[in-house]
Amino acid sequence: MRPIELVNCVRRKTLCLLTGSITSGISCVDSIDRKCIKKVLIVRPNHRLGNQLLISPLIQEVHRMFPDSKIDLFVKGPLCRVLFHNDEAVDDIMTLPRKHFNDFFCYVAGWYKVRSKKYDLVINVVSTSSSGRIATKVARSTYKIFGDEADVNVLINLPYKKHIAVKPIYNLRTYFSALGYDEMTKELPLLKIQLSDAELLAGKEVLRKYIADDKKETIALFTFATGAKCYQQEWWQQFLQELKHRFDNYNIIEILPAENVSQIGFSVPAYYSKDLREIASVLANVRLFIGADSGMMHLAVAAGVTTVGLFSITKMDVYAPYGNLNKGIDTTRVTMDQLMDEINASLPQLN
Structure with a gap:
């Protein structure tokens, strides 16, 4: 195994150990006034083009549910700034460098920035992402969705329930449907890049x-x-x-x-x-x-x-x-x- 592969292997195992006790963000909340959701953080620390585009439906869904909110993104690499720079719903894009050890200062600064802000809602896009779960845990927020909220029995008759772009939308809808909001059967947003x-x-x-x-x-x-x-x-x-x-x-x-x-x-x-x-x-x-x-x-x-x-x-x-x-x-x-x-x-x- 090459040194870089060994480092990545150790990093993944360490993150898995650290996140093993991080459970679902659903807490015993009786009600949420959606008008109070003003700052939202979407967490997807992955650098690939496809994975960053696949969060665009969630951005649209958050904007639909909370039209007065501003959305921050926590991602990896520079692509997100290119893809979403024309999206009025997106406020701040916080990035981690693709190669952590080559730019360790920026890596630490990225995590510090996440911690320094205060949010009303944080959404982790992929539940199996160790760094995503850690970022969701570290972020200061009133409400948190870790990515494993949706009940399989509730989703059984809904379209695209396994799709990586749709699952976080259903997680968000599940969270608020449990609080009395009728969201589950709303039309699903599609992938979108805002072109002028x-x-x-x-x-x-x-x-x-x-x-x-x-x-x-x-x-x-x-x-x-x-x-x-x-x-x-x-x-x-x-x-x-x-x-x-x-x-x-x-x-x-x-x-x-x-x-x-x-x-x-x-x-x-x-x-x-x-x-x-x-x-x-x-x-x-x-x-x-x-x-x-x-x-x-x-x-x-x-x-x-x-x-x-x-x-x-x-x-x-x-x-x-x-x-x-x-x-x-x-x-x-x-x-x-x-x-x-x-x-x-x-x-x-x-x-």
């Missing part, structure tokens, strides 16, 4: 540079994913061939990852950028996004484009695109022809 009109227009202009016919609508592919989630080149090449055959009246472009690699050998116009907001603005102007489970898939959903997520390893009920016409497809259970049929059936207006 200027950004959307700029994205449209960028897209025009990559399409052959601006009278046709566009399908965007993202062929990369991390680790075993990434489909082989042969699979993608067959997929592209079938896609061109079935949807020949659409432009097809590829959105490239930060690694600037292509599983289809750059065989269609390929767009590359490190500007996440520009990428989102481009995606907002295409008709359909298809890609494996990845942060880019979640960015497409947040940008509002109809999204088809391809799954072979990760759990669809936890990570698949939801809402509108978005869907996940388990590619281990369908042939290529059936996959095309699934895409076609889920998007009837593409016919």
